[in-house]
Amino acid sequence: MNSKFLYRKVLPLTRRTFSINSIINHNHSCKLLVVGGGTGGCSVAAKFAKKLKKNELFVLEPSEHHYYQPLFTLIGAGVGTVKGARRNEIEVLPENCTWLKDNAVEFDLKNNQVKTSKGDTIQYEFLLVAVGLETRYDKIPGLLEALSLPSGVCSNYSAKYVNKTYEVLQNLKDGNAIFTFPNSPVKCPGAPQKICYLTEHYLRKKGIRKDVKITYNTSLGVIFGVKTYADALWKICKERGINVNLKTNLKEIDVFNKEATFENLNIPEELTKVKFSMLHVTPPMCTPEVVGNNKELSNAEGFVEVEKNTLQHCRYKNVFAIGDCSSTPNSKTAAAAAAQSNVVYHNLSAVMNGSNLSLAYDGYASCPLITGYNSCILAEFDYNLSPLETFPFRQDRELLSMYLLKKNFMPSLYWHFMLKGNWNGPATFRKLMHFDFK
Ligand SMILES: Cc1cc2nc3c(=O)[nH]c(=O)nc-3n(C[C@H](O)[C@H](O)[C@H](O)COP(=O)(O)OP(=O)(O)OC[C@H]3O[C@@H](n4cnc5c(N)ncnc54)[C@H](O)[C@@H]3O)c2cc1C
Structure with a gap:
């Protein structure tokens, strides 16, 4: 091993691993606790790591790996690899923070405490909730089974399943290719249809486009929330012969008959069964239970209840949220989290210093x-x-x-x-x- 590699790459990692494992006290206290070391959590932790001491800044995150999820769309279409979208969590967390590799299982906002699954208690002065959205493949009967079998069913929304999309695409020869958008908020609301366009282009390149009927079934009443872009997307679908069904929600998959059942959200009793060769499923999503079930922390829909411009919690002024788990009515994307990170940093710093909140998020x-x-x-x-x-x-x-x-x-x-x-x-x-x- 060359000495440059040893000093630059290996030693810092061993030092940082040691700092994690050496924590034997099960009652911790810190100035700022960031719960969730994904896109939003890491970005804000990195900002505060320049300002706070290592023992003042804690990040609670259970995962060994961090994924750049926006790449999943391309990986599903055969461009790039899961390995390329993955880093070890320890590499993306700032060096100057204390990482607790554990899950939050309880938020006690009245006592400024978070409990973890290993039984630790973390006392904080300030809290940032950044736990994202969970994909709920289990909510659609037949889906988990279909994903585990060579069934033509695939999904870009998970590192576990995304490689299957390209396998299904390569095997697609004829029949119906169906793409779904669930009846729940989702992260990156554009992603369910991006893979539809990529599939259409793939089939054209392969010269078998005419053999496959492509359909995009969305639970929404629009193809995209912003009219300018919706107009452009409708035009593309028309030109490329992609059928779009609005207010159409995937209810169930019959894996052995390769048949999907859809409900018409305008007429709930109206069910339609469709045979498929390829079925790309965007699963229903919700915030993790620890957030959604905590009525002090979240709103009726289960999102951390923050003021939409300041990102400060509506009742607990020492609490902020960022990213997909927050109640802000923006499109849930990493790009949104980037814009929010600066607002959270400045406004949380202002609360720490006892000054007025200075920045407002515009919903970008x-x-x-x-x-x-x-x-x-x-x-x-x-x-x-x-x-x-x-x-x-x-x-x-x-x-x-x-x-x-x-x-x-x-x-x-x-x-x-x-x-x-x-x-x-x-x-x-x-x-x-x-x-x-x-
Ligand atoms: C297929 C796909 C395509 C996408 N395309 C784009 C795109 O093109 N452009 C774009 O901007 N965005 C895109 N996104 C969305 C983007 O990835 C997310 O919006 C972004 O990652 C949200 O960041 P976050 O920090 O809120 O959540 P995440 O990055 O998901 O992080 C949440 C973290 O919280 C942790 N966590 C969960 N529960 C707990 C708990 N109880 N205790 C402690 N930690 C917990 C998780 O382990 C995770 O690390 C895409 C997403 C997908 C899946």
Whole structure:
């Protein structure tokens, strides 16, 4: 082993592992506790690691690995690998924090305490909840079984299943290819249809497009929430012969007959059974039970109840939330978490210093709507569902440049800037590109 590698890579890891394992006290206390070391949790922890001491900043996260989930769409289409989207959690957490590799099982907001599954209690002064959304494959009868068998059923929404999508795609020769959007909030609401467009393009490239009927069944009443981009997507579906059924929800899968049952959400008793060769399922999602069941912490829908601009909890002023688990009515994306990370950092710092909250989140979210192996519509918008585009040209078009940005540039931006606390979304670039020097 060369000495440079030993000093730069191996020793820091062993030192950091030691700092985790050496914690033998089961009652911890810290200034800031971040629960969840995913996209939002890591970004904010990295910012505070520059300001707090290691024993003041705790991150509670059970996973050994961290995934850059936005790559899953491309991996499902055969571009990139799961390994490329994965890092060890210890590599993405800031060095200057204490990682507790455990799950939160109880939030006691009145006493500023979090309990973990191993029986530890963490007393905090300030709390950031960043536990994301859980995929609930178990909620659709037949789905888990179908995913475990060579059934034509696949899903990009999990590191466990995403490789199966490309296998199914390669074996697809004829029949029905169906793509679903569930009757629940989801992370990256564009992803259920991105894989539909990629499949259509794949079949065209293979010369068998005419043999497969492609259908996108969504529980929503619209193809996309922002009209500008919805118009562009309807046009694409029409041009490429993709059938779109709104208000259509997947109820059940009969794996042995390769048949899916859909309900019409306008007429709940109306069920339709459809045979499939390929069925890409976006599962129902919800916040983890520990959040959703805690009525002090969450709203009626189970999301951490924060004020939508400040991201501060509506009742507990020392508590904030970021990312998919928060009640903010934005599109749940990593891009949104990037914009929120700066707001959380400044406003939480203000609460720590006893000063006024200084920043407001405008609902910015972005969704790179990949429409083929060389095209993408980069949707960017705010709380009003008005486009909030970074580039000084119309983005509601399929562009190669946006595809290359998504495939080649965004992953590096994520690993090297966002998770290090140095990316707050493109607001500054947008202003520069639009000569907005206010
Ligand atoms: C297929 C797919 C495609 C996507 N495409 C895009 C895209 O193109 N662009 C984009 O911007 N976004 C995209 N996203 C969405 C993006 O990945 C998420 O919005 C983002 O990761 C949310 O960050 P988060 O921190 O809220 O949650 P996560 O990153 O999911 O992190 C949550 C963390 O909390 C931990 N946790 C859960 N429960 C507990 C507990 N009880 N105690 C402690 N820790 C806990 C989990 O282990 C996890 O590490 C995509 C997602 C998927 C799945």
